[in-house]
Amino acid sequence: MSAALGAPGHERVLDIDLDTLLAPTGGVSGLRARVEDALCRHDLRVHLILLCHGTDPQRFTTTARLCRALGPVLRTDRVELVVSYQGGPVPRELTDLLEPGDPVWSEHPTLAGSDGALLPQVGKTEHLLSCLAMLRSRSWNPDRQFVVFLDSDYLVYDPVDALVLYAPWALGFSSPDGGAPADTRFTGLEFAKGGGLRLVADAELTMKASTDRTLSFLDLLDAAMARAVPHAPTVSATLPPGALPTRQVLERTLTPALLDELTTAMGRYTQAGGRSSRGLSQYLASRNAHPMEEALTRFPFLLHGDQGATLAAWSVIPLAPGYGLELSFLAAALRSGRGRVTSAVALPHAHLPKNDGSNFALGVEMFALLQQLIGADEPVAARGRPMRRASATPLGYQLVNLDPPSPVPARYPPLTEWTTVEENQR
Structure with a gap:
């Protein structure tokens, strides 16, 4: 672990709520104006990427609606809003719903690790890594680009929830050439995690x-x-x-x-909602003896799907697949020593209903990953004995084994360790 995480007096996590952020700006319009001024003054770019996949018409509808909600409020010359579609050519059913001119990414690069193994073409983390590779291929300065990934299946979502993810970074940016930040409270921020209540x-x-x-x-x-x-x-x-x-x-x-x-x-x-996330938070609160445990308790919704960082920071952190993305992102941000992390308490949001096969199994998997990320003495998956739970029967509870035990999701190497595979080399 980086010594900075547990160093006395070194504040790695900055709590930000909307009332505090908006107080000196005169509301959302005032905050947006200050952020746009900071982006221009320091030559910064923001990339808002909506991750879309599959063939579900409902997801296409929510993607198009989210574009309409975010676009008029956030899109500027300095803020790029794109839809990234994973799974082949963009379906006509999606493009017909989008506004003319809405940019859509679909031709994602294939990535290969140092061992020659290809990055899978399915999954949120895999999708995210391919988007980052696209940005790196056309980047002029990764330290001046802030990349925010948003789920595209929101039923309820406020544009200000996205704004609060990158506004502190822009307002706190201090140029090496002497350009002073607009707000010194936010100096040194490089990562952001959303924390709106899921409904x-x-x-x-x-x-x-x-x-x-x-x-x-x-x-x-x-x-x-x-x-x-x-x-x-x-x-x-x-x-x-x-x-x-x-x-x-x-x-x-x-x-x-x-x-x-x-x-x-x-x-x-x-x-x-968010029972698995609340369970993880309760576990952390019950221990709170390890520096990582103490830091993670500052985030109100550990599995919230909105997070952002500079392109430079995204490129050097190892990320786990599935719901492990959020936990591995936070652990890497806290350990990196690169900069501070904002915990943004935003307005409540709501997703399309999830189709997870077993919330209990998901909770066990995330608990195992969390222990590994924190640095527990012995990961759950390595203990060699079955995990058990009490199962209800007509005559009372009966202890049964969890079959199969949930494995600990393995993290991918940082993006800097991947190479792009050209189409004609596949």
């Missing part, structure tokens, strides 16, 4: 409120209130223009009666 929203609620763009959290609040308390005023009409519906803003702005009705409505039509 499981009532399907009928999101369908009835659907538009041609991804719903914002405020849209969801209005839809829940309209269904639960039709006579109540909408939340959007009650808040000041441009205000974000953070918990603090809602508590300051709404009357106690309206706040109670809103809380009841949201409790009826949504529930908190």
